[in-house]
Structure formats: C-alpha cells, structure tokens
Amino acid sequence: MKKLSDKQRRIIRFIDRFLSEKGYPPSIRDIQTGCGISSTSVVDYNLNILENRGYISRRAEVSRGIRLLNRTPTSESLVPVPIIGLIAAGAPIPVPTPDTWDVAAVSETMSVPSEITRGREDIYALRVKGMSMVDALINDGDIVLMQHVNAVENGEMAAVWLRAEKEVTLKKVYVESNRIRLQPANSQMQPLYADLDNVDIQGRVIAVVRQVV
Amino acid sequence: MKKLSDKQRRIIRFIDRFLSEKGYPPSIRDIQTGCGISSTSVVDYNLNILENRGYISRRAEVSRGIRLLNRTPTSESLVPVPIIGLIAAGAPIPVPTPDTWDVAAVSETMSVPSEITRGREDIYALRVKGMSMVDALINDGDIVLMQHVNAVENGEMAAVWLRAEKEVTLKKVYVESNRIRLQPANSQMQPLYADLDNVDIQGRVIAVVRQVV
DNA sequence: ATATAGTTAGAACAGGTGTTCTTTATATGT
DNA sequence: ACATATAAAGAACACCTGTTCTAACTATAT
Numbered sequence: 241m242k243k244l245s246d247k248q249r250r251i252i253r254f255i256d257r258f259l260s261e262k263g264y265p266p267s268i269r270d271i272q273t274g275c276g277i278s279s280t281s282v283v284d285y286n287l288n289i290l291e292n293r294g295y296i297s298r299r300a301e302v303s304r305g306i307r308l309l310n311r312t313p314t315s316e317s318l319v320p321v322p323i324i325g326l327i328a329a330g331a332p333i334p335v336p337t338p339d340t341w342d343v344a345a346v347s348e349t350m351s352v353p354s355e356i357t358r359g360r361e362d363i364y365a366l367r368v369k370g371m372s373m374v375d376a377l378i379n380d381g382d383i384v385l386m387q388h389v390n391a392v393e394n395g396e397m398a399a400v401w402l403r404a405e406k407e408v409t410l411k412k413v414y415v416e417s418n419r420i421r422l423q424p425a426n427s428q429m430q431p432l433y434a435d436l437d438n439v440d441i442q443g444r445v446i447a448v449v450r451q452v453v
Numbered sequence: 454m455k456k457l458s459d460k461q462r463r464i465i466r467f468i469d470r471f472l473s474e475k476g477y478p479p480s481i482r483d484i485q486t487g488c489g490i491s492s493t494s495v496v497d498y499n500l501n502i503l504e505n506r507g508y509i510s511r512r513a514e515v516s517r518g519i520r521l522l523n524r525t526p527t528s529e530s531l532v533p534v535p536i537i538g539l540i541a542a543g544a545p546i547p548v549p550t551p552d553t554w555d556v557a558a559v560s561e562t563m564s565v566p567s568e569i570t571r572g573r574e575d576i577y578a579l580r581v582k583g584m585s586m587v588d589a590l591i592n593d594g595d596i597v598l599m600q601h602v603n604a605v606e607n608g609e610m611a612a613v614w615l616r617a618e619k620e621v622t623l624k625k626v627y628v629e630s631n632r633i634r635l636q637p638a639n640s641q642m643q644p645l646y647a648d649l650d651n652v653d654i655q656g657r658v659i660a661v662v663r664q665v666v
Numbered sequence: 667a668t669a670t671a672g673t674t675a676g677a678a679c680a681g682g683t684g685t686t687c688t689t690t691a692t693a694t695g696t
Numbered sequence: 697a698c699a700t701a702t703a704a705a706g707a708a709c710a711c712c713t714g715t716t717c718t719a720a721c722t723a724t725a726t
Binding site for chain 2: 267303305306318350351353355371374447448450453
C-alpha cells in the first residue's frame, strides 16, 4: 500500500484535532482553510483516497459526515475496574463479592482499555505488596488484573494458593497426570511441582500494569 | 433547577445514540424525525433549553454543531499511542520521528488511559523482544511505554544505551560524582556502574503493560 | 517527445441545515 | 375568569456544504 502524502497526513491530523476540540467533525471547507488547501475539490479528492484506504469513512450528502476509522471504533472504551485489595505472600487474595464488584462502592478504581478486558465483565484488580512475586516478573506496587475463575486452562497464568505453604503465588499452571506443574513467568527459573489437593486456583491473571512515573 | 421534560430527555438520549453510532452529531432534522417531533423549530426551542441548562453546547450557524456536555469530562479518556518498534538487546531502541508520532501513519497502535500518560504528548510504545530485560522484571512480549527525553531525573527508569557493550537496558539511573549507577528494577540484584560517556539516555520509561491472556 | 496516471484549480449547482417569524395551543398562577 | 409564561406548528429564508464538471498542471514511465 502506498504511503499517504504529506497533505493527506495533514488532513487526518486536522480532522483529529478538530474533532477533539469542537466535538463535531469538520466540513470540507473547514479542512480546506485549516490545511491551507486551494480548492474544495482537492479536499474531496484526498478524502476519497483516505476513505478508500480505510483511514476515514464518509456519509455521502451528509454535512460533516466524516468519521475517523481505526481509532476508537466505539467498541474501544474505558472500563472501570475496582481495586479490591492487595496480593502478598502469606495471605490468600481477597475474594471478590457482589459488593466489591460494584465500582461505585469501592474506594479505589482504575480504568483500563476494553482492549485488555475484551468484554469480560468479572474483572478486578489487586495491588502487589512486597517482593514475593519477583519470580513472576512482578514488582512491588504493580497492579494485577484478575478474572474470578476457579479453574484455568493448561498454560494460563493463575493466582495459586498453596495450602501447605500458606502462600499465594502467580504461576503458569499445567496439570500433569497426578500433580500440578507451576511454571514461573521467568522461563529461566525452574518449575515447582505441587500435589493436586494442595493448590487452590483463586483467579486468572489477565494483565499486569506497572506505572513507573 | 427544573427537571427536563420527557421530550428533552429523549432528545439527549437520541443525540448520544446517534453520535456513538455514526460518529458525527445529528442535524436538527435528524433529531426531528428521530424523536418524532413535528417541527424543526420545536427541536430548536428545546435544544436552546438544553444548552441553557448545560446539557449540550451548540455552535450557532454550524451544521451539526452540537456536542454533549458533562459526559467524559475530558479528564478521563483513551489516548492512542503508536507502537513504533521493538526493544531488544544488541540494538538501540528506535528513535521516534515526526512520522512515527503520527498515529495515523503507524501500522500498530494501542490505547492507554490518560490516567497513565497524564497529558504527556510525546509518548510511544515498544514491544519487548527476547528475555534480556528480565532483570528489569520485563518479559518477552511486554509493552513498554516510553517518553522521548534525553535526560532524566535521578532515580527515574530509563532506556540506557551502553556504547561499549552495544546494549540497551532498562534501569533506574543515578548520577554519582563521576559515574552513573544503574539500578535494576529488581532490588534484590546488584547495581551496575558505568562511565559517564558510556551511556546514552534514550528515553524515559512511563509504564509497563503485560497482557497475559 | 508522447502517453498516462495522479493531482490541482475554479466555478457552479442542488439540496441540507440553522434560523426566524407568526400564529396557535397548552399549562400555570392569581 | 384572566393574565402570563411555556410549548408547539408551519412556513420561509439565507447560508452552509457536499458534489460535480471542466480544464489545467505535474510527475513518471515508455
């Protein structure tokens, strides 16, 4: 696919700016003056190219009927996720309740793009306390996005409660004949083997977010 | 403040639906037929009321110049970030250019909450290739959000290019008298010391995102 | 040079669109 | 009942705006 011309890139950027500043799309003549183009037909010409290449969509005969594609196609939005507690060694992770699901009832929330939650609704977040998860490449202060399930597919990362050790750990879970292999995210480290009835799956790890600054 | 009439609430809901479905605001006549209203002047009349009460804002004489207020107070929104390349051992990270800043010109983008970018504009993303960053608690496939700067404050995490070793590494940077201390994110690991003119600051790390499933 | 595709210019048309005016209807308060 | 404010109807106007047409101008390749 051919690259966009300088003018076409300028038009897209202008539409974007105009849209977020004013809240409605620009008319062709807005684009004309805003990008210093000599004729409306030139704008029309380049808009058609942009439409054919999938950058915008236009509604014929509709004034300001331009929309930017590929960018927030409405399906993309912010999903509020409740931060319901801590994840730390020595204590099982908090179990989400109908109450803590409620974004309004929880003191702390974060917003994540729906890209990440992908429509899954039963998602909550935990703040990591301490360095006990470094073998999972998770640092003190990181936020772990969890989904409340009590079984996971082989190879998925889960919050695992080890009954005997009284520890919660984040590992990839593989069920093998009569034991469970817990594989650290850091593939250079050795796996851990646990008895079937020594492990409780407490949730599935969806994502890890570390805000540095 | 008086309550909105049934018709006015219907109008607002219609504008909202129309906007998210089509990507551009409705015309007065769109609202008229969409809400089953008998005259454009009635729509105009009610829109003026809605504007006076702060529900919408209108641009006089501008077709479809309606915007919904009070919704997404601009404080929280999704910011598109271009993913401009890879970060891997043995090669410096790609330098963002005016071209790669342009979200429209880049093949891959991700959306992050403005919570994370906090208004900073010159932010880009890199995908981590390989396991060379495990000492920074960063895994193969993670995405690193960067800000293009060539100097950082003491203690900030930066992408550091080591000239002699021909390696890029992510470390907390501390300038000490005549050398630079590079502290791994994993505080259980030992710091590295480097000569002042052996290091290039290539960018500041804003956040790390690891999507597991 | 010649041909071809890509791009630009200017003008004009037809319909969309916000606005305004007058008249009538409905509600609200005294 | 009366006065007043609020709401609605319908029509008409003037400008906005997408579209289209023709002509000219580049650039590139043959």
